[in-house]
Amino acid sequence: MVAKLTKGFWPKTARIILRNRILILCLVAGITIFLAIQWENMRFSNSQANLLPDDHPINLEYQEFLDQFGEEGNAVVFAIRDSALFTPQNFNRWNKLSKQLEAFPEVDFVLSTDNLKELVKDTVEQKFVMRPLIEETPDSRAEVNRITQHLFNELPFYENLIYNKESGTIRTVMYLDKDIVNTSVRKDFILQDLSRLIETFEEDTNLDVRISGMPYVRTMNSQNIIDEIGKFILAALGVTSLIFFFFFRSFRATFISMCVVIIGVMWAFGVLGLLQYEITVLTALIPPLIIVIGIPNCIFLINKYQQEVKKHGNQALSLQRVISKIGNATLMTNITTASGFATFIITDSKLLKEFGIVASINIIGIFILSLLIIPIVYSFLSLPKTRHLKHLNKRWIDAFVNWMENIVRNRRIAVYIISICLLVVSIIGIYQINISGSPIEDMPKKAEFFKDIRFFENEFDGIMPVEIVVDTKNPKGVMKPATLRRMDQFGEVIAEIPELSPSLSVVNLVKYSKQAFYNGIPKYYQLPTSQENTFIMDVARKSSDESNLLDSFVDSTGQVARMTTYMRDVKTSRMEQIEERLLENITKIFPEERYSVYMTGSALLFLKGTKYLVKNLVMSLALAIGLIALFMAYLFRSFRMIVISLISNLLPLIVTAGIMGFIGVPIKPSTILVFSIAFGISVDDTIHFLAKYRQELESKKWQIKKSVYAALRETGVSMFYTSIVLFFGFSVFIISNFGGTVALGALVSATLLFAMLANLILLPSLLLSLEKSIANKKTLKEPQIDILPQDEEND
Numbered sequence: 121m122v123a124k125l126t127k128g129f130w131p132k133t134a135r136i137i138l139r140n141r142i143l144i145l146c147l148v149a150g151i152t153i154f155l156a157i158q159w160e161n162m163r164f165s166n167s168q169a170n171l172l173p174d175d176h177p178i179n180l181e182y183q184e185f186l187d188q189f190g191e192e193g194n195a196v197v198f199a200i201r202d203s204a205l206f207t208p209q210n211f212n213r214w215n216k217l218s219k220q221l222e223a224f225p226e227v228d229f230v231l232s233t234d235n236l237k238e239l240v241k242d243t244v245e246q247k248f249v250m251r252p253l254i255e256e257t258p259d260s261r262a263e264v265n266r267i268t269q270h271l272f273n274e275l276p277f278y279e280n281l282i283y284n285k286e287s288g289t290i291r292t293v294m295y296l297d298k299d300i301v302n303t304s305v306r307k308d309f310i311l312q313d314l315s316r317l318i319e320t321f322e323e324d325t326n327l328d329v330r331i332s333g334m335p336y337v338r339t340m341n342s343q344n345i346i347d348e349i350g351k352f353i354l355a356a357l358g359v360t361s362l363i364f365f366f367f368f369r370s371f372r373a374t375f376i377s378m379c380v381v382i383i384g385v386m387w388a389f390g391v392l393g394l395l396q397y398e399i400t401v402l403t404a405l406i407p408p409l410i411i412v413i414g415i416p417n418c419i420f421l422i423n424k425y426q427q428e429v430k431k432h433g434n435q436a437l438s439l440q441r442v443i444s445k446i447g448n449a450t451l452m453t454n455i456t457t458a459s460g461f462a463t464f465i466i467t468d469s470k471l472l473k474e475f476g477i478v479a480s481i482n483i484i485g486i487f488i489l490s491l492l493i494i495p496i497v498y499s500f501l502s503l504p505k506t507r508h509l510k511h512l513n514k515r516w517i518d519a520f521v522n523w524m525e526n527i528v529r530n531r532r533i534a535v536y537i538i539s540i541c542l543l544v545v546s547i548i549g550i551y552q553i554n555i556s557g558s559p560i561e562d563m564p565k566k567a568e569f570f571k572d573i574r575f576f577e578n579e580f581d582g583i584m585p586v587e588i589v590v591d592t593k594n595p596k597g598v599m600k601p602a603t604l605r606r607m608d609q610f611g612e613v614i615a616e617i618p619e620l621s622p623s624l625s626v627v628n629l630v631k632y633s634k635q636a637f638y639n640g641i642p643k644y645y646q647l648p649t650s651q652e653n654t655f656i657m658d659v660a661r662k663s664s665d666e667s668n669l670l671d672s673f674v675d676s677t678g679q680v681a682r683m684t685t686y687m688r689d690v691k692t693s694r695m696e697q698i699e700e701r702l703l704e705n706i707t708k709i710f711p712e713e714r715y716s717v718y719m720t721g722s723a724l725l726f727l728k729g730t731k732y733l734v735k736n737l738v739m740s741l742a743l744a745i746g747l748i749a750l751f752m753a754y755l756f757r758s759f760r761m762i763v764i765s766l767i768s769n770l771l772p773l774i775v776t777a778g779i780m781g782f783i784g785v786p787i788k789p790s791t792i793l794v795f796s797i798a799f800g801i802s803v804d805d806t807i808h809f810l811a812k813y814r815q816e817l818e819s820k821k822w823q824i825k826k827s828v829y830a831a832l833r834e835t836g837v838s839m840f841y842t843s844i845v846l847f848f849g850f851s852v853f854i855i856s857n858f859g860g861t862v863a864l865g866a867l868v869s870a871t872l873l874f875a876m877l878a879n880l881i882l883l884p885s886l887l888l889s890l891e892k893s894i895a896n897k898k899t900l901k902e903p904q905i906d907i908l909p910q911d912e913e914n915d
Contacts, residue, residue: 134443134495138436141496148492152383155390162393163304164342172729173468182720185589188675189682193334193722194228194296196310198318199579200327201289210325211264212257214290217321221294226309232292233267236282238275239636248636276645277632280580280622289579296335310339331569332576332583334722337560340569344857349404353385355852356408360415363845368422372501377418380493381411384486391478391485401562401858402475402793410482412849413457413801416842417490420446423838425498435503439495447491449811453804454487459747460800463740469733472740521836524880525829532885539771539882546778553777555692555734556786560584564857573689581621582688584723588623588702589682591716596678601653604630606709607683608647613705614683617698619690625683626673687723692786695727730788737792744796745770748803752810760890765806768883772874773799776867785863794867801846801868802875805839809879813887828884836880843876 137144172179198217204210215234222230237250253271258264271278272285282291300306318329357378365374385407392403424446428438461483464476527535563570576583588610592603604627611623631645634652638644674681687695702719710717745766752762773795785791812835816827850872853865 130444130447131440133447134440137443137492137495138439138499141499144492145496148383148489152386152390155387155394158390158393160393161396162389162399163396164307164346164399172725172732173470176468176728176732178720178725178728181589181718182725185587185682185720188589188680189587189672190298193585194298194301196294196296196314196331196333196336197291197576197580197583198294199289199291199330199576201284201287201330201575201579202327203288204325205290205327206261206264206268208259208261208264210327213321213325214292215254215257217317218292220317221292221314224309224313226297226300226305226313228295228297230292230294231282233271233282233290236271236278238640239277239632240640241636248633274640274642276642277628277635281624284579287579291580294333301335306335307339307342310336311343330572330575332572334583334585337563337569337573337583340567341563344564344567345399345401345404348856348858348861349399349407351855352405352408352852353411355855356411356849357381359848359852360411360845363848364415364419367419367841368426373418373422376494376497377415377422379497380418380490381414381486383493384410384414384482384489387485387489388478388482391481395474395478397474397478400471400474401860402471403478405853405861405864406475406479406482408849408852409479410486412846412852413454413483414486414490415845415849416804417450417454417487418494419841419845420450420838421490421494423841425495429503433503435499439499443491443495449808450487450491452811453807454483456748456751456803456807457800458483459751460744460796460798460803463744463747463796464737466743467733467736467740469729469736472733472736520840521833524836525832527881528828528832528884528888532889535881535885542775542778543771546774549778549781550774552781554784554786555731556788560689561786561788562858562860565859567857577688580686582619582686584687584689585721586620586685586687586719586723587682587721588685588706588717588719589680590710591680593714593716594679598626598674598678598681599630601647601650603681603715604647606715607681610705610709611683613702613709614685617701619688619694619698621686623683623685624673626681627683629673692727692730695723699724699727734787734792737796741796741799744799748799761810764883764886764890765803765810767886768878769799769803769806769875771882772802772871772878775874776871779870780867785867788860791860791863791867794864794871798868798871798875802872802879805835805843805876805879806883808835808839809883813884825888828887832880832884839876839880843872846872847876 200214205214211233215232218230218232218234221227222235233253236253238253239248240251241247242249253275254267258267268290272283272288279285281293283289284291296306296309300309318331321327322329360381361374361378364377365371368374388407388410392399392406397403421442425438425442428441429435432438458480461476461479464472465480467473467476560570560573563573573583590598590603590607592598592600597603607625608627611625611627614620614623627647631647634648635641635645637648637652687698690698699719706717706719748769749762749766752765753759776794776798779785780787780791809831813827813831816830816834817824820826820830847869850865850869853861853868856862856865
């Protein structure tokens with residue numbers, strides 16, 4: 121039925137395209153101009169990637185925390201580890217830098233040696249007051265030493281916040297206005313004003329300032345993504361055009377193909393702007409992906425055009441047959457590729473959903489562009505010269521096809537043994553794969569800001585915040601001695617974990633109050649006893665300055681407190697162990713009937729998001745496999761054909777997964793994409809081969825061997841060309857500075873190479889081995905849709 125309805129569709133489409141050439145070109149130009157106008161709506165992501173859906177319980181807890189205490193990731197930290205800092209000139213210049221930072225409207229406040237306050241007891245009025253650490257500008261080395269020694273030895277409240285006693289590192293903490301943290305204002309301030317200010321300071325002092333904090337890291341990381349988009353597009357264009365020219369030896373064909381994919385890239389950016397999606401580390405990959413996926417379309421169309429010209433030399437007939445014969449095959453392969461990307465749409469992750477929508481739309485877009493532009497442009501040009509057709513008879517291509525045919529004819533048992541061995545070894549490798557939930561693992565290792573991350577991990581135990589929220593279920597319950605003791609006990613558990621920094625909470629402030637009550641003697645930096653608590657609280661209640669300090673640690677009702685610690689960049693398995701240990705101690709220390717305690721923070725949010733994403737992507741891959749299996753069933757009406765086609769396409773995915781396990785590449789948001797992308801693309805070759813095979817079966821009276829070898833010779837060259845283009849096209853991602861993008865490029869390239877060999881060797885071998893079962897005229901006599909019509913000899 122479908123075959124009858126679609127029988128005249130492609131010849132009719134060919135006539136419409138070739139009779140309305142000028143109109144179609146004007147229409148393409150109009151759409152391109154319209155989408156180019158949408159570029160002004162493009163914007164780069166300024167917020168941290170949230171891999172969880174908005175209504176996920178973990179996300180709801182995090183939002184509740186932000187509502188109570190405000191943005192957690194608004195601190196930018198500066199540090200210097202150099203004894204030269206403690207000269208009067210450099211020390212005063214460091215303090216001046218703090219004043220300069222605080223003068224910016226984007227900055228909420230700055231905590232540094234310049235404005236550091238010391239909590240002391242006013243013995244006359246019996247209250248606590250905040251006294252400046254530096255009352256007069258020091259003008260000698262002795263005065264600077266006195267200040268720093270007092271800070272290091274007598275103010276433990278500021279340890280790991282402002283200083284590292286062991287290394288002598290001094291730190292300044294700048295808190296950005298919470299309203300600008302997730303906006304472009306933050307980016308402009310950090311890249312322009314802040315960078316210029318730090319450069320000037322380093323020139324004046326010859327000191328190396330280390331900078332970190334989540335706002336800074338996110339800004340520098342985003343800038344790297346922006347810088348790489350242009351690099352990827354140029355690299356993809358360069359590599360694919362060189363390979364294309366190497367195969368076709370025609371500047372004209374290469375130029376036409378480059379024009380098609382460049383327009384495709386313009387459309388990709390336009391769709392991003394039209395839908396008003398942010399450019400993220402994923403959507404930034406779409407323009408070069410369109411180039412890599414678009415070139416095979418050009419290869420199939422131009423190769424077919426040149427074959428037709430060589431056969432009969434009639435340009436009009438050649439162009440008509442290019443559209444009518446290759447159009448449907450190319451449409452089907454592009455639909456399967458788009459389906460691989462479209463499966464991301466079913467995930468609950470906004471990041472992946474947007475990537476899937478834009479990628480699938482633009483894959484269909486590049487198909488339409490190539491189908492319209494290439495025949496129309498060639499219709500205005502003269503016939504290809506003889507030298508442009510020489511590539512159709514290259515000896516090395518014949519040698520490659522002969523080699524494949526020889527293996528399929530004579531080495532099928534060896535093919536199966538090797539395939540089974542690869543399967544077994546790969547399954548062993550799969551069991552060694554780890555999941556990575558680190559938000560900084562994929563960041564460029566050679567970048568200065570990444571080196572600074574490692575510096576702060578060594579000096580201050582990390583930059584990724586983990587928050588523990590303690591709800592006492594009673595107003596003013598936080599300041600009760602029992603609650604403070606439990607929080608102090610939990611703080612000791614945190615301190616015992618080497619990957620976590622000492623916690624900062626209201627407990628530290630109460631300890632500091634006791635130290636101040638006892639005239640600043642450091643040994644009294646501890647929680648007050650029940651008896652001491654009465655006197656200290658009386659003094660504290662009279663001290664308005666101290667109540668302002670409480671705002672950072674306790675909510676306005678006094679019922680909810682936060683404990684903040686920072687985590688190093690650790691493996692996911694270790695992160696999960698830390699989380700399990702903390703949760704176990706929360707249950708022990710805080711009885712459920714009296715306290716409600718949960719953990720949150722961007723570090724845990726990313727870990728949970730990654731695990732959630734992996735689960736969703738496994739589902740999307742399963743859906744892609746299911747959809748393509750249904751598509752095969754629709755085309756071939758044979759269960760065995762479905763099994764054969766899935767075997768030849770799933771084996772490369774399993775081999776790649778095994779390689780990931782053996783070489784230590786973890787499953788993470790970037791690498792999990794490999795499987796859906798590679799499966800969607802590699803199945804194209806299967807469709808081309810099986811479609812040609814079915815066609816040969818009909819023309820050769822169901823002679824299996826002749827049909828398989830004919831299909832192998834007919835489609836082998838095009839499959840080889842396109843696979844090589846795809847291999848080198850995806851390889852351009854290896855030049856990225858981001859570990860995830862490098863892994864994505866390398867793994868997709870390897871998978872597609874394995875897929876090419878599987879489709880050219882394993883697939884025909886399976887067809888020959890099962891020839892009696894699949895050579896059933898009833899199952900293949902009336903195909904559902906004619907995707908690759910016969911050559912003229914069989915017309």
